[in-house]
Amino acid sequence: MTTDSIPVQATDVRPEAARKTRKATPSGARRRQLFRHPGAGRQHHAGPVAYILLGLAALLSLFPLYWTMVAASTDNTRVTQTPPPFLPGPHLLENLGKAWQDAALGKAMLNSLIVAGAIALSTVLFATLAGFAFAKLRFKGRNILLMLVIGTMMVPPQLGVVPLFMMMTELGWGQKLPAVIFPTLVSAVGVFFMRQYLSEALPDELVEAGRVDGAHSLRIFWSIVLPIARPPMAVLFMITFVHAWNDFFWPFIVLDMTNPTVPVALTQLSAGYVRDQSLIMAGALLGTLPLLALFVVFGRQIVGGIMQGAVKG
Secondary structure (H helix, E strand, O other): OOOHOOOOOOOOOOOOHHHHHHHOOOHHHEOOOOOOOOOOOOOOOOOOOHHHHHHHHHHHHHHHHHHHHHHHHOHHHHHOOOOOOOOOOOHHHEEEEEHHHHHHHHHHHHHHHHHHHHHHHHHHHHHHHHHHHHHHHOOOHHHHHHHHHHOOOOOOOOHHHHHHHHHHHHOOOOOOOHHHHHHHOOOHHHHHHHHHHHHHHHHHHHHHHHHOOOOOOOHHHHHHHHHHHHHHHHHHHHHHHHHHHOOHHHHHOOOOOOOOOHHHHHHHOOOOOOOHHHHHHHHHHHHHHHHHHHHHHHHHHHHHHHHHHHHHH
């Protein structure tokens, strides 16, 4: 029998120390279990003190709305008494109907919806575009332009009221809704907010990968930036919408009572020698209801988007 026909058994020729080291090394699943945080995967519950503090904060936040409803449901004599009422009265529907009719809130709410919706949508779009450019694109004068944008936040808006009013008059937009919409199509706060978010949440590798695939800047913005920027866009939309809905100063200057927004229309309820406080509160309650409905419908999606962005970050 030749030696070629003898089967050779494979043996581990490594040193004894190397074999012991290999046996002592844990597997991938074992390593993840060893280095896992002790509290990972557990559902944390707040203590009773936290629930009490949160309950008090919720009550304090809801009390102005409750007081507005109470004042709107009584008459003017009862509202001005001392102590004031703390329980709703029987005149809520009556006061709401009178305030709706006296202030022409139907047209005012439609105008506010158009103004606030247009301003919020344009601000989100332009602020996201500018934030992406300042965060990830390289061009000459980028830092100087960013400083100029931030510098506009330090200028009081009251300084530009007179030239802005003259400009709107020259354009023929006096007493029209475009005079309220166009001066606030974008805000420096929104640009800075989106720039800060995209600087951290948008990896440079994704932008470079889009460039390698032949995508231009607008394609990268549409396919890569927008999906990542949805949480801050939702927050910016809500903040801008509420601010535009409640804005009184500029609409009061450029609009009249024939074409008002809700805050401008509510001034009709305080006209006269004797102010009906219950009627004013009824109008304020009607002006607040659309915002409450907006928060009820979209609040969970916005909070979920914020939490999703926080986890991904």
